[in-house]
Amino acid sequence: xxxxxxxxxxxxxxxxxxxxxxxxxxxxxxxxxxxxxxxxxxxxxxxxxxxxxxxxxxxxxxxxxxxxxxxxxxxxxxxxxxxxxxxxxxxxxxxxxxxxxxxxxxxxxxxxxxxxxxxxxxxxxxxxxxxxxxxxxxxxxxxxxxxxxxxxxxxxxxxxxxxxxxxxxxxxxxxxxxxxxxxxxxxxxxxxxxxxxxxxxxxxxxxxxxxxxxxxxxxxxxxxxxxxxxxxxxxxxxx
Amino acid sequence: xxxxxxxxxxxxxxxxxxxxxxxxxxxxxxxxxxxxxxxxxxxxxxxxxxxxxxxxxxxxxxxxxxxxxxxxxxxxxxxxxxxxxxxxxxxxxxxxxxxxxxxxxxxxxxxxxxxxxxxxxxxxxxxxxxxxxxxxxxxxxxxxxxxxxxxxxxxxxxxxxxxxxxxxxxxxxxxxxxxxxxxxxxxxxxxxxxxxxxxxxxxxxxxxxxxxxxxxxxxxxxxxxxxxxxxxxxxxxxxxxxxxxxxxxxxxxxxxxxxxxxxxxxxxxxxxxxxxxxxxxxxxxxxxxxxxxxxxxxxxxxxxxxxxxxxxx
Numbered sequence: 001x002x003x004x005x006x007x008x009x010x011x012x013x014x015x016x017x018x019x020x021x022x023x024x025x026x027x028x029x030x031x032x033x034x035x036x037x038x039x040x041x042x043x044x045x046x047x048x049x050x051x052x053x054x055x056x057x058x059x060x061x062x063x064x065x066x067x068x069x070x071x072x073x074x075x076x077x078x079x080x081x082x083x084x085x086x087x088x089x090x091x092x093x094x095x096x097x098x099x100x101x102x103x104x105x106x107x108x109x110x111x112x113x114x115x116x117x118x119x120x121x122x123x124x125x126x127x128x129x130x131x132x133x134x135x136x137x138x139x140x141x142x143x144x145x146x147x148x149x150x151x152x153x154x155x156x157x158x159x160x161x162x163x164x165x166x167x168x169x170x171x172x173x174x175x176x177x178x179x180x181x182x183x184x185x186x187x188x189x190x191x192x193x194x195x196x197x198x199x200x201x202x203x204x205x206x207x208x209x210x211x212x213x214x215x216x217x218x219x220x221x222x223x224x225x226x227x228x229x230x231x232x233x234x235x236x237x238x239x
Numbered sequence: 240x241x242x243x244x245x246x247x248x249x250x251x252x253x254x255x256x257x258x259x260x261x262x263x264x265x266x267x268x269x270x271x272x273x274x275x276x277x278x279x280x281x282x283x284x285x286x287x288x289x290x291x292x293x294x295x296x297x298x299x300x301x302x303x304x305x306x307x308x309x310x311x312x313x314x315x316x317x318x319x320x321x322x323x324x325x326x327x328x329x330x331x332x333x334x335x336x337x338x339x340x341x342x343x344x345x346x347x348x349x350x351x352x353x354x355x356x357x358x359x360x361x362x363x364x365x366x367x368x369x370x371x372x373x374x375x376x377x378x379x380x381x382x383x384x385x386x387x388x389x390x391x392x393x394x395x396x397x398x399x400x401x402x403x404x405x406x407x408x409x410x411x412x413x414x415x416x417x418x419x420x421x422x423x424x425x426x427x428x429x430x431x432x433x434x435x436x437x438x439x440x441x442x443x444x445x446x447x448x449x450x451x452x453x454x455x456x457x458x459x460x461x462x463x464x465x466x467x468x469x470x471x472x473x474x475x476x477x478x479x480x481x482x483x484x485x486x487x488x489x490x491x492x493x494x495x496x497x498x499x500x501x502x503x504x505x506x507x508x509x510x511x512x513x514x515x516x517x518x519x520x521x522x523x524x525x526x527x528x529x530x531x532x533x534x535x536x537x538x539x540x541x542x543x544x545x546x547x548x549x550x551x552x
Contacts, residue, residue, distance in 0.1 A: 017547040020540050051364040051387065053509055054266035066365045066385030067406060112526065114533040152388030152401060165392045165500040172504060176512035180519040187523035192533045206543025207535040221546055 008123030021206025040080035101127035244423035254419035265363035287434035297429030323402035330489035355471030362393025375474035469496035
């Protein structure tokens with residue numbers, strides 16, 4: 001990011017011309033960071049839901065029973081918080097709201113109908129992805145805050161019972177919203193083909209970048225080659 | 240004088256109530272028994288209490304708990320609060336009556352009230368960790384308890400305590416194991432002044448009436464029975480000399496009820512939450528069914544090649 005402050009381009013992003021063109025989108029570090037977050041979020045959702053509704057209590061068996069859910073859920077929450085913090089520090093700048101994001105969002109009907117040619121060119125993230133990013137960031141702060149208040153084993157003495165009641169209500173509502181945002185996030189990755197490989201192998205095809213993040217692709221291509229990280233240039237030369 | 244519960248026979252007996260008499264079971268649906276057992280109740284007459292703590296000793300002895308020794312900080316409460324090993328506690332209040340300028344020593348035996356509408360049970364996420372028998376006793380079943388502390392938030396009286404040893408919740412059981420075989424609670428048995436009596440709820444209410452009339456004849460005009468309707472009545476009741484202001488008795492809540500926050504959490508949030516998540520998932524599925532995947536076309540790839548080709552040249 002440091003060398004590219006003027007660009008809507010992330011660290012490690014680069015284009016490899018060829019047939020097809022491939023574009024590096026996520027570094028190994030970013031991918032590991034993402035999957036630690038994803039795993040913790042899924043485990044948190046399963047363990048949390050088991051305490052949320054009696055009909056879902058059976059999910060606690062996945063963790064070795066209710067006592068284990070009670071013990072382990074908050075600790076996974078701590079892992080998620082720091083893991084997500086890593087993602088936040090990596091991606092916050094690229095998720096700042098830009099003028100084209102309003103236009104993109106206003107044409108959400110075209111988005112859902114896959115009329116991507118009618119949408120404005122966007123940078124590394126579109127408005128939908130930015131909304132996922134910022135809502136998750138907010139919800140995770142709310143969840144860790146309220147979660148600590150109801151972490152009975154260590155923190156019961158620091159708050160009143162009335163505050164803990166509020167924390168329970170806030171925690172469950174925030175969790176419902178976070179799970180819904182997560183569903184949206186996962187669905188979008190499944191629906192838009194070629195997206196999952198960005199987070200698995202780290203790269204996308206040039207066509208994918210052209211279709212969904214053209215401004216990002218243009219900036220990558222227009223970027224002076226001298227500013228490219230050395231490692232990437234070496235790899236490009238080798239291919 | 241209320242006739243004390245008779246000593247039981249020494250011959251082993253079958254318990255008089257059990258699993259089949261459950262009215263409520265936490266995080267589960269039960270079919271309540273067709274016929275309810277006679278409701279039982281413990282009546283604590285605060286005006287007769289001398290603060291001897293025999294009830295606490297009897298409770299410790301019967302339940303075989305081992306409260307920690309604490310240091311004296313200049314108050315009468317011992318231990319200083321309810322703990323996972325102390326299910327009942329005499330709370331002492333020195334109250335200056337503004338009408339008479341008399342100092343009144345109010346001693347209230349605190350502990351589980353065995354609510355008809357128990358907030359702990361409503362809040363509990365673990366199936367069968369909290370049960371309510373049709374005679375009104377609310378009991379914790381430790382092998383099902385997960386130690387989350389939700390009962391603490393559900394309780395309008397701040398009674399349950401979570402053990403740091405086995406991570407389960409503890410409170411007064413109303414000596415359900417003794418009552419099941421025809422004995423009264425240990426505390427009632429030990430009370431030297433009959434400030435604690437036990438019987439059917441009807442008997443207790445009638446007995447309280449006599450006590451209230453007696454107190455009124457002695458100048459306690461607002462004496463009365465504490466059987467708060469906000470929680471559907473309780474199976475532990477108090478006779479108070481100042482029933483119009485229960486809060487002077489070491490913060491006994493005036494008109495307690497399950498907190499509306501807990502009701503919202505365990506009510507509308509639970510159902511609306513599942514609905515919101517379900518709608519999100521179903522919407523995604525339907526969208527995929529109707530629209531199919533969003534794919535990159537051959538033209539997109541070619542456009543990218545033209546764009547990058549310009550650069551590499």
